[in-house]
Amino acid sequence: MPRVAAIDCGTNSIRLLVADVARRDDGSSWLRDVHREMRIVRLGEGVDATGRLSIAALMRTRDALADYALIARRKGAERVRMVATSATRDAGNRDEFFSMTRDVLGVEAEVISGDEEARLSFTGAVGDLDPGDGPFIVADIGGGSTELVVGTWDGAKAEIRAARSVDIGCVRITERCLRGDPPTAGEVAAARELATRILAEGFAAVPVADARTWVGVAGTITTLSAVAQGLPEYDAERTHLSRLSLAEIRRTAELLLAASHDERAANRAIHPGRVDVIGGGALITQVIAEELYARAEIRELLVSEHDILDGIALSLL
Numbered sequence: 001m002p003r004v005a006a007i008d009c010g011t012n013s014i015r016l017l018v019a020d021v022a023r024r025d026d027g028s029s030w031l032r033d034v035h036r037e038m039r040i041v042r043l044g045e046g047v048d049a050t051g052r053l054s055i056a057a058l059m060r061t062r063d064a065l066a067d068y069a070l071i072a073r074r075k076g077a078e079r080v081r082m083v084a085t086s087a088t089r090d091a092g093n094r095d096e097f098f099s100m101t102r103d104v105l106g107v108e109a110e111v112i113s114g115d116e117e118a119r120l121s122f123t124g125a126v127g128d129l130d131p132g133d134g135p136f137i138v139a140d141i142g143g144g145s146t147e148l149v150v151g152t153w154d155g156a157k158a159e160i161r162a163a164r165s166v167d168i169g170c171v172r173i174t175e176r177c178l179r180g181d182p183p184t185a186g187e188v189a190a191a192r193e194l195a196t197r198i199l200a201e202g203f204a205a206v207p208v209a210d211a212r213t214w215v216g217v218a219g220t221i222t223t224l225s226a227v228a229q230g231l232p233e234y235d236a237e238r239t240h241l242s243r244l245s246l247a248e249i250r251r252t253a254e255l256l257l258a259a260s261h262d263e264r265a266a267n268r269a270i271h272p273g274r275v276d277v278i279g280g281g282a283l284i285t286q287v288i289a290e291e292l293y294a295r296a297e298i299r300e301l302l303v304s305e306h307d308i309l310d311g312i313a314l315s316l317l
Contacts, residue, residue: 003034005077006312007068009109011044011087011143011171012277013219014061016068017309018075021317029127029156029314034075036309038219039064040273043097044087044144048172053091058100065104079316082109083308085117087144117308118147118163124310125215126153129302135161137211137292140307141220141284143171143277148202148288150211164205168198170220170274170281178280181261188257191280195287208296214289217307219274220281225303226269227278228252233268240305249289249301253282 001022008015018035041060047053072080082101088094088111101109112120121140129136131153140147149163177183177191225239228248244252256264256279264275274281285301292298 002078002316003076004313004316005068005072005075005080006309006316007065007080007082007105008309008312009043009061009065009082009084009088011047011085011145011169012042013038013040013143013273014043014064014068015039015309016071017313018072018077019313021313023317029317031127031310031313035071037068037071038271040271042143042171042273044090044171046175047087047090047144048175051090051092053087053093053097058096061097062100062104065101069105080105080107081312081316082107083117083120083312084109084111085142085145090144113165115163115165117145118149118165119160120311120315121147121217121308122149122151122160122163122311123158123314124307124312125217125304126151126158127306127310127314129153129213129215131155133213135211136213136215137206137208137296137298138215138217139221139285139288140217141281141288142169142218144169145172146199146202146284146288148199148206150206150208162206164202166198166202168195168284170277170284173284174277174280178257182258183279188283191283192287195284199284199287199291203291203295208292208298211292211296211298214292214298214301215304216285216301217304219271220278221285221301221303222305223270223274223278224249224252224282224285227256227267231269234271236305239303242303244301244303246289246293246299249282249286253279253286256282
């Protein structure tokens with residue numbers, strides 16, 4: 001039963017999972033958390049405008065990665081895989097990022113395609129769900145991109161039917177549209193139009209008509225659940241496998257978009273690094289919810305704390 005370390009470096013956050021993984025006799029995979037951690041580093045800050053990773057963002061990421069490398073060694077990880085997603089795919093100076101990760105971690109970071117990102121997210125998200133609730137549509141809202149993937153799960157392995165990554169995420173939509181504090185009605189309308197237009201590309205490539213269960217993963221959606229539940233502080237045990245109706249999603253998105261920075265910052269269920277971008281992420285979630293209701297009559301969101309990080313760890317088995 002090997003102990004592995006999985007690192008997911010996205011546009012907004014970098015996360016570490018150290019876990020034991022094993023294969024059961026029936027072919028299914030088993031994963032036990034040893035250590036799980038997330039830090040907001042904003043690697044993709046400004047990339048949409050400049051096309052480059054900033055020195056400050058690279059240094060924030062380097063500091064977090066140095067700590068992760070130390071934790072992985074101390075916990076006895078035998079295998080390490082680091083996956084880098086939207087921000088590094090788009091950056092003109094991404095070689096600087098690769099050089100830094102090699103120096104600090106000792107292994108190559110992999111810049112995976114959006115479709116591979118979607119597949120890993122799906123595998124991590126559906127692993128502890130009832131196969132009879134499928135087909136599943138998994139949505140992963142990141143900082144710079146959103147992944148949509150449809151597939152089934154038989155209890156041992158996932159079968160992907162279609163997947164697409166589109167260039168809209170909580171950081172990207174905030175930097176482009178939501179500059180006010182709080183955003184103006186015009187800014188929110190422009191953000192909604194942008195999210196709807198770009199997500200339409202994803203839905204055109206990922207047929208969802210026969211999907212039965214919508215699973216949402218990653219920090220935007222889990223934070224949305226924490227806020228909707230009125231949790232006094234973020235609690236992963238309360239957010240995992242929680243459910244949000246379309247009405248609750250709309251209400252929470254409107255609440256977050258109408259709030260000032262200071263009002264959002266006062267909510268302890270929102271990580272300080274998400275305060276600036278959670279409104280944009282909530283708006284993207286609302287657009288997805290409305291599309292899924294129109295296309296598949298799906299009326300609620302199932303929130304999962306298991307996502308691409310778990311998929312990366314399982315890929316090391």
